[in-house]
Amino acid sequence: MSEPEPREPGDMPGFEDMKQGDLKSIAEASEALGVTQRTLRFYEDKGLIQPKRVGSMRVYSRREMGRMQLILRGKRLGFSIREIGEFLSLYDHDPDQVVQAQLMLEATQERLSELRQQREAIDQTISELEIIEAMSRRHLEQRES
Amino acid sequence: MSEPEPREPGDMPGFEDMKQGDLKSIAEASEALGVTQRTLRFYEDKGLIQPKRVGSMRVYSRREMGRMQLILRGKRLGFSIREIGEFLSLYDHDPDQVVQAQLMLEATQERLSELRQQREAIDQTISELEIIEAMSRRHLEQRES
DNA sequence: TCTCTACTTGACGTATACGTCAGGTCACAT
DNA sequence: ATGTGACCTGACGTATACGTCAAGTAGAGA
Numbered sequence: 234m235s236e237p238e239p240r241e242p243g244d245m246p247g248f249e250d251m252k253q254g255d256l257k258s259i260a261e262a263s264e265a266l267g268v269t270q271r272t273l274r275f276y277e278d279k280g281l282i283q284p285k286r287v288g289s290m291r292v293y294s295r296r297e298m299g300r301m302q303l304i305l306r307g308k309r310l311g312f313s314i315r316e317i318g319e320f321l322s323l324y325d326h327d328p329d330q331v332v333q334a335q336l337m338l339e340a341t342q343e344r345l346s347e348l349r350q351q352r353e354a355i356d357q358t359i360s361e362l363e364i365i366e367a368m369s370r371r372h373l374e375q376r377e378s
Numbered sequence: 379m380s381e382p383e384p385r386e387p388g389d390m391p392g393f394e395d396m397k398q399g400d401l402k403s404i405a406e407a408s409e410a411l412g413v414t415q416r417t418l419r420f421y422e423d424k425g426l427i428q429p430k431r432v433g434s435m436r437v438y439s440r441r442e443m444g445r446m447q448l449i450l451r452g453k454r455l456g457f458s459i460r461e462i463g464e465f466l467s468l469y470d471h472d473p474d475q476v477v478q479a480q481l482m483l484e485a486t487q488e489r490l491s492e493l494r495q496q497r498e499a500i501d502q503t504i505s506e507l508e509i510i511e512a513m514s515r516r517h518l519e520q521r522e523s
Numbered sequence: 524t525c526t527c528t529a530c531t532t533g534a535c536g537t538a539t540a541c542g543t544c545a546g547g548t549c550a551c552a553t
Numbered sequence: 554a555t556g557t558g559a560c561c562t563g564a565c566g567t568a569t570a571c572g573t574c575a576a577g578t579a580g581a582g583a
Contacts, residue, residue, distance in 0.1 A: 260529075270530090275571060289531055289578080310503055310510075314570075331521050338514040345507050348500050355497050358455055362490050365455075369483040376476050405559075415560090420541060434548075434561055459540075524583100531578070537571090548561070553554100 255295045262293040266301050281318050400440045407438040411446050426463050
């Protein structure tokens with residue numbers, strides 16, 4: 234019934250002697266990033282990250298962790314993983330980042346105008362709902378008295 | 379190549395003589411409501427509306443059209459069709475609308491707090507993106523000069 | 524050798540709101 | 554008799570971002 238003792242973090246079977254600080258197993262990486270292992274495998278599948286392999290096991294270096302931070306940030310900002318993938322591949326193949334920065338700027342502006350529209354829509358919806366709220370209140374007060 | 383002439387609206391084969399104003403075929407109803415026929419069938423499937431039948435053909439009365447207006451309004455306000463369905467069934471089975479108004483009020487308030495949170499999130503995201511926008515701009519200006 | 528744990532891959536499931544076929548009926552015009 | 558247009562009922566497809574098995578492998582300790 235008791236949970237089996239989890240081993241030391243950093244416990245990569247067969248590699249206890251070369252704990253090299255910033256090399257992480259998938260468990261450690263997911264823990265550190267606050268995502269599930271499934272998510273890491275999913276992003277790899279989509280080509281966003283390419284962790285090294287030791288045998289068949291994935292190893293996450295600082296590079297992958299950095300990319301994951303960018304990915305998660307992109308997600309928070311509302312970009313799709315496809316878009317994020319495109320940015321990352323530009324980031325890789327565009328030495329002076331000019332094309333990259335340009336496209337990034339465009340995408341950013343598009344997203345901004347989307348968000349400003351959403352804000353408008355939400356404000357309107359809130360107004361409508363506040364009216365309905367007031368009406369419901371009045372309806373209930375009448376019945377109650 | 380030319381589109382086959384659409385017939386008169388109101389042309390329900392076999393019923394040309396009893397055009398009763400507010401009885402509509404599915405084509406007319408979808409036209410009037412701005413939704414597809416598929417959508418009307420879908421909502422019927424989900425139990426939100428119950429158009430009469432003449433043989434196998436659906437007939438939409440004022441009642442159905444009214445319910446559809448409510449449904450579409452609910453959608454605009456961000457409620458799911460499941461929620462909308464619940465409201466409508468209360469509307470039907472709650473003569474003095476007390477329970478209905480109460481639950482409506484609760485749902486409305488929940489939705490309002492959701493929307494206010496979304497608004498917050500969007501405002502934050504907009505701020506972040508504006509920073510990124512400015513950074514991209516500067517990056518490009520440097521390279522360009 | 525057996526068992527444990529962590530890891531692997533592959534495949535199907537989830538939620539939402541319909542879109543898009545395929546195949547068939549029915550009344551009316553030719 | 555045949556074609557035509559509008560309608561019908563399933564049933565599968567779409568998009569997104571993973572969740573959730575199932576079944577198997579590989580070191581390490583008892």
